[in-house]
Amino acid sequence: MATIDIHPQTSTHHHDDHAHEHEHHHGNFWTNYIFSEDHKVIAKQFLITGMAWALIGGILSVLFRLQLGFPDADLSWLKPILGGWLTPEGKIDPEFYLALVTMHGTIMVFFVLTAGLSGTFSNFLIPLQIGARDMASGFMNMLSYWFFFLSSVIMFTSLFISTGPASGGWVIYPPLSALPQAMQGSGLGMTLWLVAMAIFIASSLLGSINYITTVINMRTQGMSFTRLPLTIWAFFFTAIIGILSFPVLFAAALLLIFDRSFGTSFYLSDIYIGGEALPNQGGSPILFQHLFWFLGHPEVYIVLLPALGITSEIIATNSRKPIFGYKAMVGSMLFIAILSFVVWAHHMFVTGMNPFLGSIFTLLTLIIAVPSAVKIFNYVTTLWKGNIRFTAAMLFSIGLVSFFLTGGITGIFLGNSAIDIQLHDTYFVVAHFHLVMGSASFFGMVAGVYHWFPKMFGRMMDEKLGYIHFWLTFIGVYLVFFPMHYIGIAGFPRRYYSWTNFETFSGFADLNMLVSAAAILTLSAQFIFLFNFIYSIFRGKAAPANPWNSTTLEWTTPRNPGHGNWPGEIPTVYRWPYDYSKPGAKEDFIPQHIPYSETPESNLPHENELIKLELNNGSITVENKDQKH
């Protein structure tokens, strides 16, 4: 309570100083582009690092798809890159295959779709869309990127060590990951993995703390919570999930580090190697799975929610219609965020858990279908009878809705503890999460890049190349993951190096070949995007101030906003962000900073009431307030 008397003063002074300071902000190359505290530069750093990781992760996946689709092919032409990881016959070394799968998962989940997605768009859009000059703490924000960079360097280094990177799967279940002698990748590679992830968690926490603080404390005048764009809501929930779940992964990793390096027995018990018992007694490997999935499942939504927020914004803008069910969208995201913490054990149905507990987790898991369906319904109803503009960003957003639906439906199968006995650890699971989480989030990320590229770099990306990129990727993704459902139902287990040893599994060789060919096609299509991205940064058409006729605040900044975002005062917000095609309005959009007093032709009765507030400069003086008391 003691703070009340000083806070109004300090906070106003703080903002004034801030604004003043930024208008005169000129640094050198290092402070402007490398160790920058400007949220827009940090966002671009995250984006470009994330894209580099996406490329590496994609190439790794094509390498193991070569093995799966063309098991007899001679890959000696890859010798210059892979060197000792190819067997003398020109095949991928089985242990390296496991490393490829593990690193593909780790890179895509954490480095691309967590840091690359949240890091880019939370950093870029939160201050711009809520009307703030920068993040709450620019320094922490910078630290967040450089921790991520350090973590990236360590993880990248682990790809090149002689024993190979971590190979026990991205979920690093002990005892495989806890015993250095278990496999090559469990040695130094695993240690580097754990170190990199510990630093990554620190980066993620720094980022999340900043995002939440900024959204709550730094909104411009008039930007109430009910006027926040859905993107900001999504980033806000994502950051909360991150703060609550990443420390749990840290705890799991900490105990694993002790088991690996100090000889404790948190996860190890009764293990015999070469007939000799290890000294470790009394540990429980299932304990690790509980801790891991307590992060692991919320992580799915850390990956997905930002993509859903981005596409909500893009679909409303390009349908020229208000988002259908704004409150339902916020509510379902909140509901998903809460539920994400109580469903983790559906990853562990076959670990021998109590079947009654399994039923409870089945029930909780299936409930997630409700808010998810609400979201899909709202996307479709926003599109319905809209004046749709098929920009590249819009196509990718619609692609997300498609993947979210097809991938989500198989989630209803997998969330069922009885059906999961058959489907667990098969390609059905791979198909499910690659569609609903991997591809959907990736499409959201790409959509965001196409949509906000003009704000990021002041230039437009090429639309035609965008269309080609979309159709190749969209068809490619379905060609890759749809056949996997059949392969999975037929019982093919995931993470296997080869099936040729089993007569049962020889049947789907052609389908696997198709999948691999499609994977190569999909990866190649990304180079079109990469070319478009780099070319447009330097040679793209100069972007107008508001290329998509959008309502949100970021489009009120200059074409290339400086540090501080708005050269003058920060605009005040008077309306919600979805006034598209409002009946009676002169244009089909009314930006958030236009007061109701300027749009009498389109105001609804209750909005005319709000004009009185605006006339008093955003406030009313209530003279007789004391008398009422």
Place this chain on the structure above:
Amino acid sequence: MENVAGDFRIVEEPKKPMAMEPRKFGMWLFMGSVVMLFAALTSAYIVREAEGNWVYFDMPSIFTISTIVILVSSITMQWAYWSARKDNLENTKIMITITAVLGIAFLVLQWQGWVQLVANKIYFVGNPSGSFLYVLTGVHALHIISAVVFLLIVMVATYRYKVHSKSLVSIEMCTTYWHFLGGLWLYLFVFLLLYR
């Protein structure tokens, strides 16, 4: 904002009750993640204990003393903060110094507690019950070290008269963090007494 009408502004601007000093708010979020870290470790402890093969241990008697020390240090910390608010800066200096000394004493006592554990043949490497005990106390001690560093920074600021009734944010954050870690230890202490 300074005029009288400012007091009667109606809520057409972002509601301010939540708007804290951003650093303080970030501090609370950080404490939230620390809570999750210990929630994860203690629930792992419970889950593991329920599986049996669990070696019972005696809590080192020194931990009782360290609990008292950290509770007393919370009182002196609060006292330092109240003195700073009343611009009673000499008292602030004394109290924050006592708090820092008590904080370091707590760390020494925790170390002595570990020595006592080793004497009782409870080792870090062995049955998970002992390992958990070391991890819980150790991770908590790491946080106390970070708080002592913070405390020393604020203490230096106090001696330079940079902490006073118009500049309270740093000592306020320090007080909050210190109480939080004291409360966390109390939780761990009671938890370990109940489940062992």
